[in-house]
Structures are given as structure tokens and as C-alpha cells.
Amino acid sequence: MASGPAPWVYRDGRRRRNGPTLLSELVQLVRDIGTSPSSNARESAATNALVACGELEAALADAGHRSAPSVALETDCLAAALLGQALDSEHHAQVLEQLDVPAELLTSTQEGCAFYALHPSSYARAAHDLGPCERALVVGIRTIGATLSAVVASALRGRGVHAARCTVRPGGHPYARTLELDPSRARAVERARAEHALAVVVDEGPGLSGSTFLAVAERLARAGIPDARIVLMASARFDASKLAAADAASRFRRFRTIVAPVEDDIPVYGTSLSGGVWRARSFQHESSWPAVFAQMERRKALIDGGTRLMKFEGLGPTGRAALERGQTLFQAGFVGPWREEGRGYVSYRWEGAPCRAGELDLALLEHLASYCAKRPELCPPRAPPEDLGPMLEKNLAVLGHADVSVPRLLMVRAATVDGRMPPHEWLRRADGTILKCDAIAHGDDHLFPGPTDIAWDLAGAMVEWRLAEDACEHLLNRYAALSGDDARARIDAWTVAYATFRAALTALAFDQSSCSAERGRLARDLHLYRSTITTARLRRGFHR
Structure with missing residues (x-):
């Protein structure tokens, strides 16, 4: 089997969903945070709301919708709540209720959170491994990168770092992804370059090819951010020599990689x-x-x-x-x-x-x-x-x-x-x-x-x-x-x-x-x- 074409076992994780229904479900999840009877229940409620908000943010960003920046701010607030910051859940629920969303949205499942026991808080711990810095641009790769980048940015802000955040979605062949920056994201990258900020690329994986991570990192490098200031934050250790992207090993060596400690996230010792x-x-x-x-x-x-x-x-x-x-x-x-x-x-x-x-x-x-x-x-x-x-x-x-x-x-x-x-x-x-x-x-x-x-x-x-x-x-x-x-x-x-x-x-x-x-x-x-x-x-x- 190994010498021939690969079997097809993974289905398309994208689903067409009713936009107002998605928003209504998110509003209820945010309200659930405020009514949680214990700290553990509050953490679970905050996690569910954060994941749902990141999914909505990514769908709106993919659609180029005007409400995407507003939902991104709510994702940031929910990430901060997950990390222990106080949250007025009723206020944020009311903010979300006022937003306009399309009648239909194409959403994608955040596979790490749904299937592979990836808890967003593991990326907050990984953020501590970035070392000292004054400024950072956290670039999340959609879909799950919307959720995870919000957590990384919140963790950095908790350390006094001036952390900006944006999300991107590379396109093209799965083994040879490329990234084009729209004007707003290009401006964010240019500010990061001018301010000598650390650029942190956040996603789960890498997958079979590693080309998604590489597409973003190399695009940042072409924009003038030095390789030494570009960090990849992944969810799994990997051997770049076995990835399917062309010259993956040599390309990954250009950038520092940090792996989130997902293996620490079994909540009860056993x-x-x-x-x-x-x-x-x-x-x-x-x-x-x-x-x-x-x-x-x-x-x-x-x-x-x-x-x-x-x-x-x-x-x-x-x-x-x-x-x-x-x-x-x-x-x-x-x-x-x-x-x-x-x-x-x-x-x-x-x-x-x-x-x-x-x-x-x-x-x-x-x-x-x-x-x-x-x-x-x-x-x-x-x-x-x-x-x-x-x-x-x-x-x-x-x-x-x-x-x-x-x-x-x-x-x-x-x-x-x-x-x-x-x-x-x-x-x-x-x-x-x-x-x-x-x-x-x-x-x-x-x-x-x-x-x-x-x-x-x-x-x-x-x-x-x-x-x-x-x-x-x-x-x-x-x-x-x-x-x-x-x-x-x-x-x-x-x-x-x-x-x-x-x-x-x-x-x-x-x-x-x-x-x-x-x-x-x-x-x-x-x-x-x-x-x-x-x-x-x-x-x-x-x-x-």
C-alpha cells in the first residue's frame, strides 16, 4: 500500500450552518459562564464558549464579513476568561446579540479540540517558552488558530507584552500551500516588522505535509520579519524530514518551533x-x-x-x-x-x-x-x-x-x-x-x-x-x-x-x-x- 496513492479516509470537516443560529448558540454559551456553579464548571463553560466563538470568528473571516473583527474581540475576552480574568458574561452576551451575521456560514470543525484532546490552555503554557519580548504579533491559522491565537495573545498580555493578533488561511495544494495577505493583515505584519515584534504562528499539527505552517512563516519572512523573530507553535512533535512538503526539513530549520504540552492535559491522574x-x-x-x-x-x-x-x-x-x-x-x-x-x-x-x-x-x-x-x-x-x-x-x-x-x-x-x-x-x-x-x-x-x-x-x-x-x-x-x-x-x-x-x-x-x-x-x-x-x-x- 505504501508505494501507491493514499487511501481517502478523512471527510470534509466544513459544514454549512445557519448564521443566526450559530450566534444564538454562542450567546447562550457565554451566559452559561456566569451561571456556572463551580470553578471547574466555569472553566468548562468558558472553554466551550471560546471554541464556539473561535469557530464563528474564523467563519466570518473566511467570508470577509464586517462582523469578523467584533467577534475576534469577543474571542480575545473569552480566552482571557479561560486564563482566569474576570468576565461580565451578561455584558458580552448582549454585545454578541447586537451583531449582524450572514444567513448562512461555512464552518470548520477544530479537529484538535474535537478529536485529539487539545485543550486551548496548553497554548498558554507554551507561550511562556517564547521568552522575553516587548511586542508580538500572534498569527492564527484558521480555523483552530482563531481560538489558539487568542489564548496565546492573552497569555502574552498577562506578562505585559503588547500582543496584537490576526488570523489567516493559506490556500492551494495541501502539500504546497501559499498565503496572500489582504490589506488589513498586510498592515499588521508591516507594523510587526517596523516594531521589531516577535511573530508567533499558531496552529495545530503540523499535518502530513507541514506546508500550511511553512506558507505563513515564509510569507512573514518575505515581508521583512527576520527568521530569528518568527516562531511556530504546534501541537505535536514532528520529524520535518518525513513531511510531504518540498524540502520541508531545510525550510523548517529556518524557524524556531515550540510544541504545546498537550500530553499534560489529562485532567485527573490515572x-x-x-x-x-x-x-x-x-x-x-x-x-x-x-x-x-x-x-x-x-x-x-x-x-x-x-x-x-x-x-x-x-x-x-x-x-x-x-x-x-x-x-x-x-x-x-x-x-x-x-x-x-x-x-x-x-x-x-x-x-x-x-x-x-x-x-x-x-x-x-x-x-x-x-x-x-x-x-x-x-x-x-x-x-x-x-x-x-x-x-x-x-x-x-x-x-x-x-x-x-x-x-x-x-x-x-x-x-x-x-x-x-x-x-x-x-x-x-x-x-x-x-x-x-x-x-x-x-x-x-x-x-x-x-x-x-x-x-x-x-x-x-x-x-x-x-x-x-x-x-x-x-x-x-x-x-x-x-x-x-x-x-x-x-x-x-x-x-x-x-x-x-x-x-x-x-x-x-x-x-x-x-x-x-x-x-x-x-x-x-x-x-x-x-x-x-x-x-x-x-x-x-x-x-x-
């Missing part, structure tokens, strides 16, 4: 179970371990003396939506009780044993059918479903299945699907009851499929549990009886779609893993998904 470590506590023998994509796993830890599993479920709008799903699924009896731990983390009781495919019985099949039947009502989609056809066409070609035609996917019952249906994601308690793990966040993350038909989860159950034909028939019949939706006419197409995406993701994980044992487990799963695609081609007519 034993880390991230990167697949949890398997050693869940299975007696390594031979039973499921494969994992270690770099993509949510951060997690064992806390409270080993009695609770704490897992990052998200900050900001994405995190709030996950908690709403968690509450609904708990009330329906599908997930266990949970509690918020702060900073986007949720903890669950560490109980039960992972199910195994060989343990499947009629009661478990009934539970799977009931879960799929009820999920669309319990977890409705937050956005319209995407067209998965282009993703499937590319990945079928990448996987060597160009002879398989892209199936027509009928959208009948849209949902925020679960997306994680393997046996080990279901826990059997001592009393025999079944609980679902990983149920509240993954269907709304940055990977495909996003909001889609519930047949995705039905297909996932059939493939991952390796159901025989009679078991598949029973599952679909019980699902139809419970939901009124007969999925049999469309399930084969969705099975191809599910297996194709999972094969693409597994191939990517295989290429990025350096552990021979893990690569063996991933190869096993890849064989399963490829076999599913081949069976569909031979038996179901999905061939060109």
Missing part, C-alpha cells in the same frame, strides 16, 4: 490506556487482541483506582453533541452511566468483558437489531448525509478493486451512526446485560462516513461479527420488525461501502504502524474487508 494499551487489561491473551490504529485512538486513562475508564469525547460544539448522544443512549439503556471529568473527558465504569464473535447468540442478535433500529431516533444526524460515491470510487481503485462498481447507496433512515460495531465494542456485564462502548463520538468525527444511513451499522455488525447468512437474515428481520424499515434491498450495497472504507482505513493504519505484531493484526482485518468486497463482486453483481 494510568494511560491510549494507543491500544487498554487491550492488555481487557483480554487475557495477546492473541485475542483486536487491531488498532494507534495514532487515531482517542486518549484514555484508567482512574479512581482502576474502577473507571476516562476517555476524551470532545470540546466545543462537537463535544457537547457527543454528551447529548451519551445521555440519550444511557436513558435508552444502551450505554452505561457516565460522568463529565472536565476538559472534554468523560469517564465510564470499568466493568464487563468484551464480547467475542464466537459468543453470538439470539439474545445478542436481538440486542444488535434493537440498537440499530433505535439509533436513528436516538442519534439523529447533525448535518445532511454526504455523497460517499467519490470516496468509494477512489478507495476501490487504491485497494486494487477497480473491477468493482460503486454501488448505489439508498438513503432511507439517516443517523449519526455508531461506526464501531466489532464484538469487542460490546461489553457483557456479570448479570448478562450488554453495554455499548465508543457509542457517542465516532459517528460524528472527521472520518467517513459521517451522518449516513443506519444500514452502515447493520453492515458493520454483519461484517465484524462474521455473521453467517442465516444470522444476517435474522438480524435484518428483527431490525425490520422493530423499526418498520426493511433494509434487505439495500444492505448489500452498504456492505460494500462499509468494507471498502474499513479496508482503506486499515491499509492506512498498516502503512503507518512500525509494530510487527500490530501489522499482523491489521493484515488480518484487511483480509476480512477485502474478502467481503470480493464476495460482493462475485455474488451480488457489483462489477464493472
